[in-house]
Every structure is written in C-alpha cells, then in structure tokens.
Amino acid sequence: MNDEQPRLLKPDRDVGVVGYGAYVPRFRLPASEVDRIWTDGQGGTPITEKAVPGLDEDVVTISIEAARNALARAAAVDPADIRAVWVGSESHPYAVKPTSTVVAEAIGAIPHTQAADWQFACKAGSEAFQAAVGFVGSGMGGYALAIGADTAQGRPGDALEYTAGAGGAAYLLGPAGQALAIFEGSYSFVTDTPDFWRRAYQHYPSHGGRFTGQPAYFRHSSAAAQGLMQAMGTTPEDYAYAVFHQPNLKFPSSVARRLGFTNQQCAPGLLVGEIGNTYAGSSLLGLTAVLDQARPGERILLVSFGSGAGSDAISLRVTEAIEARRDRAPATRDYIARRSEIDYATYARYRRKLVMQ
Amino acid sequence: MSVPNTWRLQQQRYRLMGEVCDRCKTKIFPPRDVCPECEAPAKTQFALSGRGEVYSYSTVYNAPAGFEDATPYTVALVRLEEGPLVTAQLTDVSAEEVEIGMPVEMVTRRLRADGAEGIISYGYKFRPVQFSPAI
Amino acid sequence: MRDVAIIGIGQTQVDEHWELGLCQLALQALQAAMADAGVEWVDALYVGNMLSGELTGQEHLGALIADFAGLRGIEALRLEAAGASGAAALRMGYLAVGGGWADIALVVGVEKMTDAAPPDAEAALMAGADADHEAAHGLSFAALNALLMRRYMHQFGYQAQDFGGFPINAHANAMNNPCAMFHIPLKLESYARARMIAPPVNLMDSAAIGDGAAAAVLVPTEWAQRFSQPVVRIAASAVGTDSVALHDRRDPLLLEGVALSARRAYEQVGIAPDEIDFFELYDSFSITAAMSLEAAGFCQLGMGARMALDGEITLQGRLPISTMGGLKGRGNPGGATGVYQIVEAVQQLRGQAGPNQVPDARWGMTQSIGGSGGTAITHILERVNS
Incomplete structure (x- = not known):
C-alpha cells in the first residue's frame, strides 16, 4: 500500500462535459433463461435481464450512436473541431484496426483529429474520459470525445453469462463555459491484481471467482472514491448521485454502503439489473442516466472499476445548461424501455455461439 | 468484398454523404456526380439528414451469398425527406411492424463481414423513429 | 440496312x-x-x-x-x-x-x-443490379421485385392473389412446350398457398x-x-435503358426503359400496340409482367394486373403472353432467356406452336429485361407470306 496523500488528477484549465450520449441495444435476455438452460432453474439470477446486441451491432455501431447523441447535446460543436476520438472497450471488432477511426469517420471528425482505442477491461471508457479531460485541459485541442462501449461475452454457463451485456456511452469534453457538467477533479487507483483477464486469441474471458471481490473490485473502487473525496475535501453527503461500476447488483450496492452512500444517491445510476454489465460502458451509462435527471448545481461521483485492476473516480458538478440540452437526444431510460425479449436460442444465434462454418 | 471499394464508399455509407446540384439544388443520394434532374455536374457534398419514410419493403428469406447468417432480414426503399429514394435494410424492427409510410431514421450498422478474417463493412440502415427528441 | x-x-x-x-x-x-x-x-x-x-x-x-x-x-x-x-x-x-x-x-x-450453389447463384444474379447500393445491402432479385410489387399493390389497390393469373397462364402454356422446365398445371389455390420468398412475392410469382x-x-x-x-423477319429491334438501381428511377413503378424500347420498336415498324398478336414478355416475376404490359402500351398504368385478372393474357385473350410458358413456365436460364423468347415467337409465326398456336399470328413481340429494368430490348417479328 502506498500511504502517500492522494493528489487530484486535474488540469489547470476548467473543462467539462459538453455533450453526452447513451446507447443500449434493444434485445434483452432474461437471466432466468440462462438459469433455465444451465441449472434447471436452480441457480438463481444475479440480475433481471441483460441487453444483447443484434446481429448488425458491435462496439463500432454502439459507439457511433452514442457519439451522435453526445453531439446532439453539444451546443453547435462542429465535428471537425473534435481533436481526439477515443473508444475504450474490451470487445473491439478488430484485434488490430481501430474502432475509433470508424467512429471518427462516421461523425465527421476526420481527418484533423487524434484517434485511439483504449483497453483496461471495464474502465477503458473512464480512462479515455480522464485522458480527454487532460487533453482539453492542457489546451491541446478544443474538444475530445471519450467513449466506453462493449458487447461483452460470457462463457456459456459461466456466472458472467447472466450479466455480460452490451451498451455504451459517449462524452464530449470541452471548455467549461459550454459544459453541461463541470469536471471538478479525478483520482485513479491502480495495482497489478489479476482478477479477470482474456488472453490473446481467446473468445471468452477467465476470472478468479471470489478473488474478483475484495482484493479487486472493492479495494480499488473504495480506494479511488475515498482518495478523490479526501483530495477534494468532500464527503458522500456532498453528492446528489454516486455511480459505481456495476458487474452485478451486489457489488455496487455493497461498495456504496461501505463508503456511506445511500440507496437514493445510487439508484438513478444503477442500471445493471435491467441491461446487465456493459463493461466499459457500465459506469459511464450509469452517469448518462444520472445526467438525464440531475439538476443544476448537483454533484455526481463516478467510480469505475477495471479488472487487472484499477478504478478512476471522477467528480462532476451539473450546470444550468443541462436543462435546455438534455432533451436533444434520447434519454438512457428511453433505450432501456425499448426492449425486445429473446430466448436463449436466439441469444446464442445473435452472439454467434452457433458454429456456422 | 473489395477493400478499396468498401473504403471508397465510407462517406456515403457511414453518414449518408450525398451531393447537391449546384444548378437546380436537387439533393442526390447515392452520389452520382451528375444531376439526374438537370444533367449539370453535381459534386458538392451534402449530408442527408437520414430521416424519411418507408416507400416499400419486403423480407429476405433466401439470401444471396454473404448474407445467409442474417436471414430473415427486412429490406426497404426509403424516401428521404430531401427527396432521394434509397435501398437499405431496416433494423431494430420486426417485419410485421413495418408499413408503407412509416417514419424511419438512419443508423450506422454492420452491413456484412467478409468471413472471420476479412474486413467488416459498416453502413446505413433505417429503423422506425422510436424517440422524439425535442430538437 | x-x-x-x-x-x-x-x-x-x-x-x-x-x-x-x-x-x-x-x-x-x-x-x-x-x-x-x-x-x-x-x-x-x-x-x-x-x-x-x-x-x-x-x-x-x-x-x-x-x-x-x-x-x-x-x-x-x-x-x-x-x-x-x-x-x-x-x-x-x-x-x-x-x-x-x-x-x-x-x-x-x-x-x-x-x-x-443457390446462395452463390443468387449473389451472381445480383451482379445485374447495383452492386454498391442494392447488392451490398443484401437485396435479392426477389426482394427488389417484392419492393415493386408491394408498392404497386399499395398504389393501385391490388391483393397479392390478384397476380395469380400470370403464373397460372404461364404454367398452362408450358404444358404443351416440350422444352419447358415445368409441366405442372397451377391452380389458384396452390398459388395462394405458395410459400413466401420475399413477401409479397411467393414462390409461384418467381421464375425458377x-x-x-x-x-x-x-x-x-x-x-x-x-x-x-x-x-420470319425481324421487323424491329430496339434497346431502351433506365437506371440500374430501383431507387434511382423517376418513378419505380414506371419501367421507362421498357417504355422507350417498346416505343422505338413500334416506330420502326409503324404499328400500334393493338396490332401485336402475341407478346413474349419478361415474366421473371409476376409484377414484372404486369408492369411490362403497362410500359409497353397494352394498358394504362396500374391496369397490368387487371389484364391477368380479366383473362386477357391467355391464348384466347386479347393479348396472349408467355405463349410457350414464358420465364415462369419454361424456366429462366438467365442470358439464354432472350433467345428462347425469339425461338418461341418464331414457332408461333411459323405456325409451329402446336396446341398453343395463336391463330393467324402476324406480329409477335418479344421483350427482355436486364436487372430490375435497367435494360430493355424489344424485338418485333413478322411472318412473311411466301
């Protein structure tokens, strides 16, 4: 353990979220379906249902729609002024070839832009967010787009199959003066903790079972949240909302309770029960759901977690501008309400678990 | 799938980049460089909004090679609000929900993948307008 | 010349x-x-x-x-x-x-x-459509024609079953053509029960x-x-073209290439459509037959399907079509089809059409369509009395 006093990760210039957008595919696989196939209904269900991408969806298409929604909420930002397009995911459609260039091309941000794909399990999106804050805050570019999205795969029958969902969120970072939410500061906490991984060329991830709990998720999430609040001099009571990475319902509820957050602070951003764990999209989608309802002046704490392991904690304060702009794109809840239930057979087909050749 | 050809078509496929006729202002999609209305050169780029309505539709049960793993899928002629008609798949909708005149919006989706090793082609599809953001 | x-x-x-x-x-x-x-x-x-x-x-x-x-x-x-x-x-x-x-x-x-293999043949046929803007989106020819048929029904108030007259006539005429692929009569009940291949196009609307x-x-x-x-002399030979892609047509329900080639053919001979004794049209789909009748000037727009409903297209009707089975009854061997149509028209004009003989036929018209209408080639043949 490093006992050094936590110091904020924060640029000199004031930056903020100029636009945000969510995307969740329409298909839902009830956890009871996985339970029916693999445990004859005796295993129990960690969530109600998870979002499943259609045959024509992947991290590229999810990112594009989320990015378009983010741009719709940005006040007259010319896509050509976006100087970085970053997509964090563990399910990029290509092993080699960026997702971000396709997204940049689709939203018209090319060619005078930086583009990169980020990877750090479920916190690939929040680290892109954090880096975009630094990119804009340093004055390197006026706007940077950070996206977290995944179409997560769980090994058939594994605990993760119940929850491995699909979805993503996009954030356009820019000058604080145009922001819907001001970036107040962030803090990251990272160690080498192998709780979950996927080796090269493997289709499904592996995990450490109960080792994913205390030494991984809880330790990093708590340390990042506490570090941020200590450095900022805030307490849980200062936040109207708290959003944690949500691999299941139990973990985020438990860590929130331990840190002193109430159910009321967490419920608006807790989506895992309805859409599953969207990995790099998970905490970022929780944040879009919160922004959909937050009032000016309210503070939001975001704490991501990525296996391997680390957490990014970010503090935001909502501005007056949000009222006029949030209805310019579909709300996260609109996507969640748009649901089409499928059975395990259809799910197996949509997720290409059927061998065609 | 030809890689150069797929690359060449990205602008029109990803975001409906069409053209506008400099002389008669006709909006053109897919881009064709010569105005179909007045035969004047038309190379000025113009991005179509992606909003339109279903002109006609059908469902493919017997797919051509390259699309077999997607059947059944719905295809349509969509009349864009700027005028052009475009051929595309409908997505996020089941066939029985579709009708002529249904308002649709463009989304960018996977069109097809060239096997497990080749490139993935992305492009426009249309889906029913499902949310009404107050723009 | x-x-x-x-x-x-x-x-x-x-x-x-x-x-x-x-x-x-x-x-x-x-x-x-x-x-x-x-x-x-x-x-x-x-x-x-x-x-x-x-x-x-x-x-x-x-x-x-x-x-x-x-x-x-x-x-x-x-x-x-x-x-x-x-x-x-x-x-x-x-x-x-x-x-x-x-x-x-x-x-x-x-x-x-x-x-x-069938999916490869389906993909190959789509090379005759717009590769980048139709084939690349997964369209099949059945689907392209289904788009036309659905719109036609919507615009002119027909039911899918109203098109049954085309394949029923084709199958009836193919019964007496030894070179036809099918020798199976088709009843309206079977037509109505045929499985959909691209609704509203069913298996019997589509030439095999x-x-x-x-x-x-x-x-x-x-x-x-x-x-x-x-x-038998070739009295007229005329090509008309239109956009290859359906979506580029001024009106998808107007086969303008067909209209141009037919009009040019009539002008070359100096006759009107009502002087044509029989018409070997391109019935690759029922809807193509209906739209061809309209574009070639045999009826008003929207009345092509009505001609089949009224029995005008049979051997005894006002304008016999597909007299030896057409594409639907004889079968559609792609690039060979246009010559089959000519061969069948010559059989009629020579008086060698057997039980399917159109009496005293003098003017026979054949018409082939490339793709969904991008190319139309019309020939008018005339019996020369010796």
Whole structure:
C-alpha cells in the first residue's frame, strides 16, 4: 500500500462535459433463461435481464450512436473541431484496426483529429474520459470525445453469462463555459491484481471467482472514491448521485454502503439489473442516466472499476445548461424501455455461439 | 468484398454523404456526380439528414451469398425527406411492424463481414423513429 | 440496312442439366438451329450470356463456343446485358446481317446456372443490379421485385392473389412446350398457398432459374426464301435503358426503359400496340409482367394486373403472353432467356406452336429485361407470306 496523500488528477484549465450520449441495444435476455438452460432453474439470477446486441451491432455501431447523441447535446460543436476520438472497450471488432477511426469517420471528425482505442477491461471508457479531460485541459485541442462501449461475452454457463451485456456511452469534453457538467477533479487507483483477464486469441474471458471481490473490485473502487473525496475535501453527503461500476447488483450496492452512500444517491445510476454489465460502458451509462435527471448545481461521483485492476473516480458538478440540452437526444431510460425479449436460442444465434462454418 | 471499394464508399455509407446540384439544388443520394434532374455536374457534398419514410419493403428469406447468417432480414426503399429514394435494410424492427409510410431514421450498422478474417463493412440502415427528441 | 430474317431455330429443354457444361448446352442449341436452317457454316457467332464468369469462372465465350462448335476462325463475340443478354446477342446478329457485315449470323443464348450453389447463384444474379447500393445491402432479385410489387399493390389497390393469373397462364402454356422446365398445371389455390420468398412475392410469382441454350440463324430476308422453313423477319429491334438501381428511377413503378424500347420498336415498324398478336414478355416475376404490359402500351398504368385478372393474357385473350410458358413456365436460364423468347415467337409465326398456336399470328413481340429494368430490348417479328 502506498500511504502517500492522494493528489487530484486535474488540469489547470476548467473543462467539462459538453455533450453526452447513451446507447443500449434493444434485445434483452432474461437471466432466468440462462438459469433455465444451465441449472434447471436452480441457480438463481444475479440480475433481471441483460441487453444483447443484434446481429448488425458491435462496439463500432454502439459507439457511433452514442457519439451522435453526445453531439446532439453539444451546443453547435462542429465535428471537425473534435481533436481526439477515443473508444475504450474490451470487445473491439478488430484485434488490430481501430474502432475509433470508424467512429471518427462516421461523425465527421476526420481527418484533423487524434484517434485511439483504449483497453483496461471495464474502465477503458473512464480512462479515455480522464485522458480527454487532460487533453482539453492542457489546451491541446478544443474538444475530445471519450467513449466506453462493449458487447461483452460470457462463457456459456459461466456466472458472467447472466450479466455480460452490451451498451455504451459517449462524452464530449470541452471548455467549461459550454459544459453541461463541470469536471471538478479525478483520482485513479491502480495495482497489478489479476482478477479477470482474456488472453490473446481467446473468445471468452477467465476470472478468479471470489478473488474478483475484495482484493479487486472493492479495494480499488473504495480506494479511488475515498482518495478523490479526501483530495477534494468532500464527503458522500456532498453528492446528489454516486455511480459505481456495476458487474452485478451486489457489488455496487455493497461498495456504496461501505463508503456511506445511500440507496437514493445510487439508484438513478444503477442500471445493471435491467441491461446487465456493459463493461466499459457500465459506469459511464450509469452517469448518462444520472445526467438525464440531475439538476443544476448537483454533484455526481463516478467510480469505475477495471479488472487487472484499477478504478478512476471522477467528480462532476451539473450546470444550468443541462436543462435546455438534455432533451436533444434520447434519454438512457428511453433505450432501456425499448426492449425486445429473446430466448436463449436466439441469444446464442445473435452472439454467434452457433458454429456456422 | 473489395477493400478499396468498401473504403471508397465510407462517406456515403457511414453518414449518408450525398451531393447537391449546384444548378437546380436537387439533393442526390447515392452520389452520382451528375444531376439526374438537370444533367449539370453535381459534386458538392451534402449530408442527408437520414430521416424519411418507408416507400416499400419486403423480407429476405433466401439470401444471396454473404448474407445467409442474417436471414430473415427486412429490406426497404426509403424516401428521404430531401427527396432521394434509397435501398437499405431496416433494423431494430420486426417485419410485421413495418408499413408503407412509416417514419424511419438512419443508423450506422454492420452491413456484412467478409468471413472471420476479412474486413467488416459498416453502413446505413433505417429503423422506425422510436424517440422524439425535442430538437 | 438490309432486312433480316430468322431461318433457323434450336433450343434445349430448360432443366437441371447436370451432365452438360456450358459449351455442350450451346452446341446442342446451335446445331439444332443450323440443322433447322439447313446451313453448315456461318459468318459470325454472337453469344448471349450473363453469368458464366460469376458462376463457372469462364469468360471469353465468343471464341470458346465458336471453337467448340467447329467454327474456329469466324467472328465471335459475347454480349452481356444481364437478363437481356440473349436479346442483345440477337440484336448484334441483326445489326451484323442488316449492315452487311455478315450474311449468315448465328445467335446463341446460353446459361449454366446449376453449377453454383443457390446462395452463390443468387449473389451472381445480383451482379445485374447495383452492386454498391442494392447488392451490398443484401437485396435479392426477389426482394427488389417484392419492393415493386408491394408498392404497386399499395398504389393501385391490388391483393397479392390478384397476380395469380400470370403464373397460372404461364404454367398452362408450358404444358404443351416440350422444352419447358415445368409441366405442372397451377391452380389458384396452390398459388395462394405458395410459400413466401420475399413477401409479397411467393414462390409461384418467381421464375425458377435453370440451365439452357437457344439459338437462331439470321440471313438477309431477300435470301430467306431459299431455305426450307417459313420466313420470319425481324421487323424491329430496339434497346431502351433506365437506371440500374430501383431507387434511382423517376418513378419505380414506371419501367421507362421498357417504355422507350417498346416505343422505338413500334416506330420502326409503324404499328400500334393493338396490332401485336402475341407478346413474349419478361415474366421473371409476376409484377414484372404486369408492369411490362403497362410500359409497353397494352394498358394504362396500374391496369397490368387487371389484364391477368380479366383473362386477357391467355391464348384466347386479347393479348396472349408467355405463349410457350414464358420465364415462369419454361424456366429462366438467365442470358439464354432472350433467345428462347425469339425461338418461341418464331414457332408461333411459323405456325409451329402446336396446341398453343395463336391463330393467324402476324406480329409477335418479344421483350427482355436486364436487372430490375435497367435494360430493355424489344424485338418485333413478322411472318412473311411466301
């Protein structure tokens, strides 16, 4: 353990979220379906249902729609002024070839832009967010787009199959003066903790079972949240909302309770029960759901977690501008309400678990 | 799938980049460089909004090679609000929900993948307008 | 321009010819046509073919078939215009003989469809549509025609069942054509029960693809009397074009290429549509037949399906169509189809159509369509009384 006093990760210039957008595919696989196939209904269900991408969806298409929604909420930002397009995911459609260039091309941000794909399990999106804050805050570019999205795969029958969902969120970072939410500061906490991984060329991830709990998720999430609040001099009571990475319902509820957050602070951003764990999209989608309802002046704490392991904690304060702009794109809840239930057979087909050749 | 050809078509496929006729202002999609209305050169780029309505539709049960793993899928002629008609798949909708005149919006989706090793082609599809953001 | 006549015809049955390759199919048809004409040599060979490269990896059919048929050294070319390829080859023969470049021209349409698996054949056929803007989106030809049929029904107030008259007539006429693929009568109940392949297009609205070859021998009309068969002259040959993609049409329900080629053909002869005694139209789909009747001037827009409902298209009707089975009953061997249509029209005008004979037929019109209407080639043939 490093006992050094936590110091904020924060640029000199004031930056903020100029636009945000969510995307969740329409298909839902009830956890009871996985339970029916693999445990004859005796295993129990960690969530109600998870979002499943259609045959024509992947991290590229999810990112594009989320990015378009983010741009719709940005006040007259010319896509050509976006100087970085970053997509964090563990399910990029290509092993080699960026997702971000396709997204940049689709939203018209090319060619005078930086583009990169980020990877750090479920916190690939929040680290892109954090880096975009630094990119804009340093004055390197006026706007940077950070996206977290995944179409997560769980090994058939594994605990993760119940929850491995699909979805993503996009954030356009820019000058604080145009922001819907001001970036107040962030803090990251990272160690080498192998709780979950996927080796090269493997289709499904592996995990450490109960080792994913205390030494991984809880330790990093708590340390990042506490570090941020200590450095900022805030307490849980200062936040109207708290959003944690949500691999299941139990973990985020438990860590929130331990840190002193109430159910009321967490419920608006807790989506895992309805859409599953969207990995790099998970905490970022929780944040879009919160922004959909937050009032000016309210503070939001975001704490991501990525296996391997680390957490990014970010503090935001909502501005007056949000009222006029949030209805310019579909709300996260609109996507969640748009649901089409499928059975395990259809799910197996949509997720290409059927061998065609 | 030809890689150069797929690359060449990205602008029109990803975001409906069409053209506008400099002389008669006709909006053109897919881009064709010569105005179909007045035969004047038309190379000025113009991005179509992606909003339109279903002109006609059908469902493919017997797919051509390259699309077999997607059947059944719905295809349509969509009349864009700027005028052009475009051929595309409908997505996020089941066939029985579709009708002529249904308002649709463009989304960018996977069109097809060239096997497990080749490139993935992305492009426009249309889906029913499902949310009404107050723009 | 010399007047041109057809003095010999030949055809294979449209079928799944598992034991015959492209060249053997072509050979059977062209030998039959040369025997029918009583000629042993020709000056030029024009091959109509759509898909040999896509389906069998073989292009360069002019020289290939000329050599295979023992005609090595003659002028030989292959013509391609999707489904109108056979008609394009006939037009090339007509221009060559008419222009004095050849005295005896042999035209053969040939297609070997069954060497490819159905999804590959489906994809190959889509090469006749817009590759980047139709085929790339997963459209099939059935789907393209379904888009037209759905809109047509919507716009003109028809039910899907109203189109049954087209395949029912085609199957009835194919019963007496030994070269037809199908010899199965079709009842309205079966039509209504047929499975959907791209709604509202059902299996019976769509002409099946098959292997086949058909051929014709062309000479100047002034020489035609020297040969044994009754003389049929090519009174008109006209091409019209439209956009290849459906979405680029001014009005998708107007086959403007068909209208242009038909109008040009009528003008070449100086006759009106009502003087045509029978019409071998391109009924690759029921909707194509309905729209062709309209575009070729036999009825008003939206009334093509009505002609079938009213029985006007049967052998006893106002305008017999698909008199030997059409594409639906005879089968659709791609680039060979246009020459089959010519062969069948010649049979009618010679009085050799057996039980399907249209009495006293003088003017017969054939029409092939490439793709969903991008190319239309119309020929009007006339019986020449000796």
